[in-house]
Amino acid sequence: MARRIGGRYSVHRVLGRGSAGTVWLGEGPEGPVAVKLLREDLAADTGLAARFAHERHALLGLEHPHIVGVRDLVIGDGDGRDLALVMDLVRGTDLRTRLDRERRLAPRDAVIITAQVADGLAVAHAAGIVHRDVKPENILLDDTAQDGPRALLTDFGVAKLIDEPRNGSTSGVVGTPDYIAPEIVEGLPARAAVDIYALATVLYELLAGFTPFGGGHFGAVLRRHVTERAAELPDVPRELWIVLQQCLAKAPASRLRAAELASRLRELLPALEGLPPLDIRDPAEEPVLPSPRSGEPVAVPATGAGGLRGAVPLVRGAAPDSERSTHTRMRVPGPEELAGGAHGTARTPRAAGQRRAGSARHGAAARRRRLALTVGAALLAVGLAVGGWMAASGGDGEGHDRPAAELSGTAR
Numbered sequence: 001m002a003r004r005i006g007g008r009y010s011v012h013r014v015l016g017r018g019s020a021g022t023v024w025l026g027e028g029p030e031g032p033v034a035v036k037l038l039r040e041d042l043a044a045d046t047g048l049a050a051r052f053a054h055e056r057h058a059l060l061g062l063e064h065p066h067i068v069g070v071r072d073l074v075i076g077d078g079d080g081r082d083l084a085l086v087m088d089l090v091r092g093t094d095l096r097t098r099l100d101r102e103r104r105l106a107p108r109d110a111v112i113i114t115a116q117v118a119d120g121l122a123v124a125h126a127a128g129i130v131h132r133d134v135k136p137e138n139i140l141l142d143d144t145a146q147d148g149p150r151a152l153l154t155d156f157g158v159a160k161l162i163d164e165p166r167n168g169s170t171s172g173v174v175g176t177p178d179y180i181a182p183e184i185v186e187g188l189p190a191r192a193a194v195d196i197y198a199l200a201t202v203l204y205e206l207l208a209g210f211t212p213f214g215g216g217h218f219g220a221v222l223r224r225h226v227t228e229r230a231a232e233l234p235d236v237p238r239e240l241w242i243v244l245q246q247c248l249a250k251a252p253a254s255r256l257r258a259a260e261l262a263s264r265l266r267e268l269l270p271a272l273e274g275l276p277p278l279d280i281r282d283p284a285e286e287p288v289l290p291s292p293r294s295g296e297p298v299a300v301p302a303t304g305a306g307g308l309r310g311a312v313p314l315v316r317g318a319a320p321d322s323e324r325s326t327h328t329r330m331r332v333p334g335p336e337e338l339a340g341g342a343h344g345t346a347r348t349p350r351a352a353g354q355r356r357a358g359s360a361r362h363g364a365a366a367r368r369r370r371l372a373l374t375v376g377a378a379l380l381a382v383g384l385a386v387g388g389w390m391a392a393s394g395g396d397g398e399g400h401d402r403p404a405a406e407l408s409g410t411a412r
């Protein structure tokens, strides 16, 4: 049964659910729309409603073929209950669903999607808007386009608005652990370069089937962003690897700008023609060997050592306690966690058949789980712990020859 949203829209069917609310197929005066109806507790937050109203112009102003357009904001329904974003309806799927289905994309497809998202980011960054939550869930694939799927970035600025500290008293880390830039972990402001880092992480994941720093306890994930280098992927053309490395640089100023990233990626397309998806193993995945008796494959638990990842020694034997969380507000782990303490491992041996935490193959339900955790003095502890590590290791070794990103990084 249709439900009215504000005076102009009705919604009929759920298209998907996220941590902030439910996306519905709806109808408006100009035809079909997607309506993101925020959770009741968020809609009841008058501060949040005021922030949405304040950002109305910015939210509605972003127009680009690779950005999902926000057409309207519905704030209150007379009883003050609904808070909804009315968006262009994208007919297709999201990139997470495609990754879950295909596990890895052919390099050319991965690069085309990434270049399109980079185009969208270039326009947003030029307008002073930082997305802050670039991840496969927020990249929709319109499959009605004639020349192949068109990628569109959605949820611009929404995570930041929702997660903005109430009463202005605390500061939080906004983002999703696997895609969060090292400077955010260190408590620095999120400027445009955080989106480039997150998008490069997505590209890595599209190629590899896993993210460069994901897996295990979220504190360990954050630590890896700051202290580890992404393991090189075998069979990735050299030029593509160089672009990936540049965009995963620890120093934000070393990363490419969005427009440059898009054009560098497009230059590589002819060389990627016909390349199949990479044939590689997730470093935390158990090797599959033939059974001596039946010849059937049997899974052998990983020993923890070796594999592609591992610039920082990881503690063995600790149980993973989290699955991929799409939380946008996190407690920052204490120094012990960041130093690779009892929970800080991505390489916990797993029983055969058990899925790895943080794997791209996690189910949608698991991905929706959020940790609503607080930030306070721990942020300082992280800075100290990470700063100490950086000092001890002589910095990140990345070049600092590019000027700092000039954007104010409002994501307001």
Ligand SMILES: Nc1ncnc2c1ncn2[C@@H]1O[C@H](COP(=O)(O)OP(=O)(O)OP(=O)(O)O)[C@@H](O)[C@H]1O
Pocket (backbone or CB within 6 Å): 015, 016, 017, 018, 019, 020, 021, 022, 023, 034, 036, 068, 087, 088, 089, 090, 091, 093, 094, 137, 138, 140, 154, 155, 326, 368
């Ligand atoms: N404009 C749209 N058109 C069509 N479907 C959409 C649109 N926006 C979102 N969806 C669908 O709704 C689902 C939920 O989207 P939503 O943005 O609420 O959550 P999410 O980004 O997956 O997760 P989270 O909010 O936790 O980061 C998406 O995965 C997508 O399938």
